[in-house]
Amino acid sequence: MTTIVPNADVPQTGSVLVIGSITCDLTSFSERLPQPGETVLGNSFTMVLGGKGANQALAAARAGSAVSLIGSVGDDSFSELVLGTLAEEHINTDHVLRGEGPTGIAHIRVDASAENDIVMIPLANTLLSPEHVRESLAAPGLDAAVALIQLEIPHDSALEAAKGCKARGITVVLDPAPAPEAPLDEEFWAHVDIVTPNETEARLMTGISVTDQESAAEAGRWFTDRGVSRAVVTLAGSGAVVVERLGGKDDKTTEVSLCKPFKVTAVDTTAAGDAFAGTLGSALAEGLEWELALRRAMAGGALAVTVAGASPSLPHRDTVDQFLARN
Helix, strand or coil: CCCCCCCCCCCCCCEEEEECCCEEEEEEECCCCCCCCCCCCCCEEEEEEECHHHHHHHHHHHCCCEEEEEEEECCCHHHHHHHHHHHHCCCEEEEEEECCCCCEEEEEEECCCCCEEEEEECHHHHHCCHHHHHHHHCCCCCCCCEEEEECCCCHHHHHHHHHHHHHCCCEEEEECCCCCCCCCCHHHHHHCCEECCEHHHHHHHHCCCCCCHHHHHHHHHHHHCCCCCEEEEECHHHCEEEEEECCCCCCCCEEEEEECCCCCCCCCCCCHHHHHHHHHHHHHHHCCCHHHHHHHHHHHHHHHCCCCCCHHHCCCHHHHHHHHHHC
């Protein structure tokens, strides 16, 4: 195994551990998306590192954190591409499984209005077992202030990651994407500090239709009622609603606040949520106060939609700093 050293060109701002998916993203861009049975001519095509786990690791590393990634890839040519990119970004991949078979793939289509649709095929990501997660978390030297977890890996592995990180005093941030078809084990929520669903994910998980700030707050309380300390329901161009649990275990008192959005021109929204999560994790690992960390995350997500592609759109720390200085 080769330990990746932190990027000397980026000031280190705390350590982040990511447990999640790794894919190769195949993205086509066209004026509009085809109707069923229709063929349209596209404008361009990219093939880059992707997967919510890898994207969030990349976002946290570019934000300045020392990052380790627990995940799984195959033994095909796509694995060489994704591992090569992770190495270039100085992300520790010592605990990434190298299994037999194909690496995960995401097929992404983006139209001229920046809307997209995605088919994610997990493949090697299904090999990320609870046992591997448990063994990785117990490895000497693998520690972090913040852990970022998503749901493109087996749910029992995500639960093991949340339990193991929480037991070690690591702040657990869950991006519940893709929203599970079946409810997550109720035990899951006791091990999550922060959850960051968008409107669709919040609706699918809570049964509450999120159409405005009031309904977003209602959905956020669904999570805090189950033990989560903060629920951040992102509303795309309308900002984010934060529901914070103020009381103890049996006290459901909450405080609701709105984080206003930044105005940008969207090109591709594919990795906006990953930019948000990775930037948030890095800011929290740095020790920033919640309001400042959330504002940096909102800036990271806003900047990501202004660039085409997933991993190419994830902003660097100095870009976020300059954007915040202008806004």
